[in-house]
Amino acid sequence: MKFTDIFIQRPVLATVVSILIFMVGLKSIFNLDLRQYPKVENTVVTVLTTYPGASAQLMQGFITQPIQTSVSSAEGIDYINSSSSQGVSKIEIHLKLNFNSTTAFGDISAKVNAVRAQLPKDANDPVITKTTGSTLAALYISYSSEKMSGPQIYDLLARVVQPKMQSVSGVASADILGGNPFAMRIWLNPEKMAALGVTADEVGSALRANSYLSAAGQLKGQYTITNISAATDLHSEQEFKDLVVKQIKGKLIRMRDVSEVELGSQSYSSSVTFNGNKGVFIGIQPVPSANPLTVVKNIREVIPQIEKDLPPSLKQLIVYDSTEFISASINDVIKTLVEATIIVIVVIFLFLGSLRSVSIPIVTIPLSLVGVCSLMMALGYSINLLTLLAMVLAIGLVVDDAIVVVENIQRHIEEGKSPLDSALIGAREIAMPVITMTITLGAVYAPIGLMGGLTGALFKEFALTLAASVVVSGVVALTLSPMMCSKILIHEANDKGFAKWIDKKFSQLQKKYESLLHSVLQTKPVVVLFGSVVLVSVFFLFLLTPKELAPKEDQGFLAIFSTAPQYANVRYLERYTKEIDNILQKYNERAANFNVNGMGSENAAFSGLIFKPWGDRKRTAMKLQEIIQKDLNQIAGVKSFIFSMPDLPTGASGMPVQFVLKTTDDYRFLYSVMEDLKAKARKSGLFIVVDSDLSFESPQLNIKIDKNKATEMGITMQAIGNSLATMLSGAYTNLYNMNGRSYQVIPQLKDVNRSNPEELNKTYIRNSSGNLVPLSNFVTYQVTSEPSSLNQFQQLNSATLSAVMMPTQTTTTGLNYLKAEAEKLMPRGMSYDFSGDSRTEQQEGNALLGTFAFALIVIFLVLAAQFESFRDPLVIMFSVPMAICGALIPLNIGLATINIYTEIGLITLIGLITKHGILMVEFANELQHKDKLDLETAIQKAASVRLRPILMTTAAMVLGVIPLIIASGAGASSRYNIGIVIASGLTIGTLFTLFVVPTMYTLLSKKKS
Incomplete structure (x- = not known):
């Protein structure tokens, strides 16, 4: 049986x-x-170090290099890429798939702390962050007002909205984008300073000495304790205006005499627009172990409660919800x-x-x-x-x-x-x-x-x-x-019926x-x-048969990355992203669009095109991508590339094709090889757009100092450096307290007073005898073109070719073509590698x-x-x-x-x-x-x-x-x-x-x- x-x-x-x-x-x-998708942990640990005013070369040699050398020995690293630009060092450590990110983060933090003493003393402490999953937030919420300024919106969000959203279960961060916090701006006037005999270095010293945060301690009697609070710092705009900078022959020179003091913004190098109107975003990022569907649902339940605490003029609107897809x-x-x-x-x-x-x-x-x-x-x-x-x-x-x-x-x-x-x-x-x-x-x-x-x-x-x-x-x-x-x-006895016919x-x-x-x-x-x-x-x-990592999906969203010439600022960028708005708004499939100007650098923008629901449109995102790209190519002032986000949870960012050339040679030699590879790629007909992150078009003013003449005049290099940094770098001298939160104090020349090299001739340096000497007496100027960012991949000088494939071509075809052409062009000592989705595709192979x-x-x-x-x-x-x-x-x-x-x-x-x-x-x-x-x-x-x-x-x-x-x-x-x-x-x-x-x-x- x-x-x-x-x-x-x-x-x-x-x-x-x-x-x-x-x-x-x-x-x-x-x-x-x-x-x-099933739980997949793609983690990137970022080490960000700022040193306002420092050149890209200084950032790479004295900050980026020692940090990435130290962290490269940490366990679980797939690859490291870094960028060194004006005042900013950014190192991205990409961990192996599903490696324990907590262990890696602790190891990397310890290695960064070990080299902190080797970094320049005026550089800010490295900030170490961990991002798991998509670089795009799960939910973006827009805040806009016709009555409130950007810093006012930012401050309200930081005090009221952000804490409530970060307290929601499963939220890793609620990041504020587009606005900037308040800062006490000290706009220096070089003519008034020269007339009154005040130097920039003296202004900086006065700010540090007279707006001082003291911890005075306590009085202790036999039976009592009395806490002491000494008002050694400044709290208001008026107090900063009344601050004594210097006393000359019994006359007090106050801050208002040599500068314009205002409660302004910490930075003026970024902005956000939604459907053409300016605003501030909050991006919700879930923790890696949380379910994004649940997190977004919980945030949506909190939003009506938050709206009750907002002023009537501030409008709150959900811009993008990744969980809809x-x-x-x-x-x-x-x-x-x-x-x-x-x-x-x-x-x-x-x-x-x-x-x-x-x-x-x-x-x-x-x-x-x-x-x-x-x-x-x-x-x-x-x-x-x-x-x-x-x-x-x-x-x-x-x-x-x-x-x-x-x-x-x-x-x-x-x-x-x-x-x-x-x-x-x-x-x-x-x-x-x-x-x-x-x-x-x-x-x-x-x-x-x-x-x-x-x-x-x-x-x-x-x-x-x-x-x-x-x-x-x-x-x-x-x-x-x-x-x-x-x-x-x-048993069907009769010979009729459907069963018998079958x-x-x-x-x-x-x-x-x-x-x-x-x-x-x-x-x-x-x-x-x-x-x-x-x-x-x-x-x-x-x-x-054509091969690729994954088929292209219509996710209801397309991203646009735009770069202006490297000499351009955010106001230049805003002018051309407005043209992008005009292009996108003519498509019936569009539901909304936004721009983040100054994304990563002041000459770059990230834009998003959100489509109507799939059932409400006939054309897919893939069909529209090529059409929109042709329209974007007509904008003369910026280079714009439209692409879809990764179809799999790779954690990658940027365009689908990312092909890296790396070498021990200098950047000019690397640039020449990359330009040849770009030219061949554009002629191949395989790509909609091709670009690279290395170009020599960023103007750099080199100030050459006659050190002998400066010494004869009794002027030290430190005095020159301090004065230039105070006037130009935008670094903060100290912090001040306003309503229980700290804000930066930033002395700097206004844009109009630093628009060209001739403006620097109005700068005076005090010599050892106490006399003011014009900067022009011992310096000359030379303008050169340099890369805006010095990039490295696996600690080697690198340039990355980024591209978007034609709709009829696969990324595998594109990468195979680039590999074949690179083999022909690369000299000895140069090699290629892959980043982003392209690296995942090669690893999966x-x-x-x-x-x-x-x-x-x-x-x-x-x-x-x-x-x-x-x-x-x-x-x-x-x-x-x-x-x-x-x-x-x-x-x-x-x-x-x-x-x-x-x-x-x-x-x-x-x-x-x-x-x-x-x-x-x-x-x-x-x-x-x-x-x-x-x-x-x-x-x-x-x-x-x-x-x-x-x-x-x-x-x-x-x-x-x-x-x-x-x-x-x-x-x-x-x-x-x-x-x-x-x-x-x-x-x-x-x-x-x-x-x-x-x-x-x-x-x-x-x-x-």
Whole structure:
């Protein structure tokens, strides 16, 4: 007695087992997180050091270099890139995927602190921050007012709004963008200073000496303590105006006499606009472990409460919500899930022709999909786009085993046996093939579960969810389905009705197949030759098919990065981003747009174009990208590039193609090679836009000091440096308190007084004798063109070529072209590397090829163990190249590309197509053993008998993925790619398998005793 007999003879037991599977799974659903992707930790640790007024060369040599040398030995680092610009050193340490960021952050912080003493004493302390996930915030909220200034809005947000948002569960940071905090601005007047005999150095000294934060301590008596507060600092604009700078011959020179004092902004080098109007943004960034959907939901609940505390003139508006794409994608997948279920039910009915027969496989769908949720919860998985996609594919898989069971039992009933006897006999016959198919399909995903890198991190949950659902369906097919067959199925006595019509058509098809198979088996060499051609063609099809990391998705958002000439300031930039606004506003698909001027540097801007919902527009973001780029190319004053954000959670920023040249040579030599590479890339026709981050167009005023003459005049280099820094750098001298918060005090010349080198001639330096000496007496000026930023990659001088591919080209094609051209151009000592998404693509490379090969080996070994033979698994495996060839054909003609979704589809095909071979070979072996048939007769009969379940399971799977192929809206591209591979591969592969497997069986299999 086989174990299946127990469940047929004890129907209550079979029912209870299934109910328990369903109930435990149902309870687990409500405990599963809902998110876009499985948890993936991409962390960047940034070390930002400012030294206002310092040149890029000084920043690189004295700040960037010692810090990055120190931190480079920290564990878990993938790569380091740095930029040194005027007054700013920025080092980005990119950690390896899923490396413990807390450990790395502590290690990096310790190494930065170890070299703090080596940095210039006037440089500000390095600020170390950690960013995990996308550089784009999950939610942006705009604040604008016709009555309030930027600093006033910023101050209100910092005092009222930011603390409330940062207290929301799951929020890592609520960053204020676009506005600047208040600062006490001391606008120096060089003419008044010269007339009154005051130097910039003396102004700075007066500020430091007379606005001093003191900690006076306490008075302690025998029984009492009295705290002391000494008013040694300044608190108001008037107090700063009245500050005595100097006393000359009994006359007090006050700050208002030599400068204009105002409560202004800490910086005037950035601004934000939303739909053309100025405002201030708050960007909400969730903590890495939090669910962004939950975080954004919680923030949205807090926003109405915050609005009550805002003045009437301040308008609050949600600008961008990244979770709209996530929610839309998940809703579309759920819709696809329902559509696939309906299609599979219809397909089963059309093949079986009886509602009684259909009801049995249908039951396995909810039992398997709900039941697998308990395993997902136990493994710590979530409901995300990939696990939902696994469930869509599982619909066609989980009915397979039940279909095979029902078809086999129904066959025995039609032969005249009672339903109970048919169930007992049919379940015994089919138990081993069902177990074999279940184990095989589960085993095919084991290699994915062992994969590393981004693909492994993303698709581990997909693979194990799909495998677990198949295992659950196998359990249901061997416990509940035979019992239901014994109770529900009956022998149809009459020759009328839809079921009989279906049986008649299948009998006709079966006879035609038997005749065709008999003919094919007479021409075995032709079949072998055909199979060999298919096998070889798979290799060439794979080489010739376009490749990329992931298909392009319409995320409802496009980013625009604009750069003005390196001499341009934010006012120049605002003029041209206004033109970008005008271009974007003419598109009907636009919902809103914004600009962040002064993003990263004063001559760069980041703009965002937010589209209407997917159902409210006809053109996709990908179609509009090229059209908008042509419009942006017409703006003469800036270079603007439009691109989509990464389609996978890589944590990368910037354009899709980022190709790095690095060398030990100087930047001018590197620049010449990069210019040649850019020229070739532009001529190739592969890219919409091409640019690099290295150019010699930033004007730099070099002040040459005649040190001998300065010494003769009694002037020190320190006095010169201090005076220039006070007037020009914009560095703060100290802090002052206003309403319980600290703000910077910044002395500086107004823009009008530092617009050209001649203005510096009004500067006076006090010599050792106490006399004022004009700066022009001992300096000369020379203007040169230098890079605005000195960049390094892995501690080598570097230049990065950034590009956006043409819509018809893939990033892999672009990167391969750049690699080939760089090899021709690079001299000795220069090499190339990759950054951003391009680096992820190169690292992932053909990792799935190895996984594919591993999956084949695992399947072969599993089958060998089950069949106790190495020949039979080899026969079954001949079906694999048939399916892979069928899948690669539509990819090769441009219907899709080879990417991580199609590669996962190819691996899935291995398990799907081998099920057909298992059904035929296992039954043929049984016929040889029981009925003493010869090899050829056995395989012909086995193929004929198993034709119906093979076609049924194929049709259920192929038609079940049709909703994936015709999908539209959010996340449609990924669903389409995996759907087209499975549909084409399984359809073509099944047609070939029906003839190739029987032929190979007659050639390779041994006679079974």
